[in-house]
Amino acid sequence: MVLAENGEEAVSRVTHQYAELDAVLMDCQMPIMDGYDATRAIRAMEGSGSRLPIIALTAAAVTGERERCIAAGMDDFLTKPVDVAALRATMRRWVPAGEGADYPTGADRADGAAPGVDSDVLDSARLDELLDLDPGDPTLLLRFIGRFGSNARHTLEEMRCAHQDGTAYELGRLAHALKGSAANLGAHRLADRCREIELLGDEGGVPGQAVIDRLAVEVDTAATALEAFAAELAAAEG
Known part of the structure; x- marks a missing residue:
């Protein structure tokens, strides 16, 4: 690959x-x-x-x-x-x-289940699915997670700029992109928060500062949870 x-x-x-x-x-x-x-x-x-x-x-x-x-x-x-x-x-x-x-399917995996995760932040079933992409070798998933934190924080900064400028369309577009990345890695709570901002942007609305501040907390929470999951997964493989 x-x-x-x-x-x-x-x-x-x-x-x-x-x-x-x-x-x-x-x-x-x-x-x-x-x-x-x-x-x-x-x-x-x-x-x-x-x-x-x-x-x-x-x-x-x-x-x-x-x-x-x-x-x-x-x-x-x-x-x-x-x-x-x-x-x-x-x-x-x-x-x-x-x-x-x-x-292969999940049934072919000898021991590929995702380590314990915080279900309030991450969807363990989704992480199990991603481990199914290459059973026995979590390298791909670990690389996805490794990129997530920096990319999500970069998108967040772009969203802060769009929010400051009051550009609803750009804010919605960025929220859409971050939502996709979060959902792909099972960060469901962050994805839900992004969807709210995306829908508001589609209607030409700009959320209040408190919404952006909560989004920043969700980005850090999701990134931290994924990094902890990756560390545990890498340790189990090592």
Whole structure:
């Protein structure tokens, strides 16, 4: 499995490791270059006889989003938070049997259950699903968690600026992005808080300062809980 931090890096990795890859899971909302432009760049460099399956991952489950992904050159479409069963079925559809991973189920995992978590902050069932992505090897999940805290705090600072400027649309857009990241890692309380701000932004409203202050607390609480979970998981593996 190969990971990229942004769309530009994704294009570079695909270009240099094309023959080693079975499919690409393309996050549509990436920095530097988004998933749509990254997909167009990959399609442009492919030869006439080759086509690497590219599956969209997007938090924007809105009318026309699937069509936008297909128009950019993607082959399929999954929404965040990603459902592991849906991901497994999609990969089976695009990667021929015998290639790549065998997409095991939770029943195949010898001892992959998530360590104890604070259920008020994190959804242990969701973390179990993510451990199912690569049974026996939590490296991918640990990397996701490792990025979450800094990314969430960066988004929070952008939200503070949007709140100060009174730009409801931008605040809602940022809340939507943070909601997707939080929900994907089972940080359900933070995701719920972001959804409230997102819905208000969609209506052209800007929340009071107290709401942003509570959001900051939720970001720190979720990041701390995930980091503690990751430490316990890494210790159990070590």
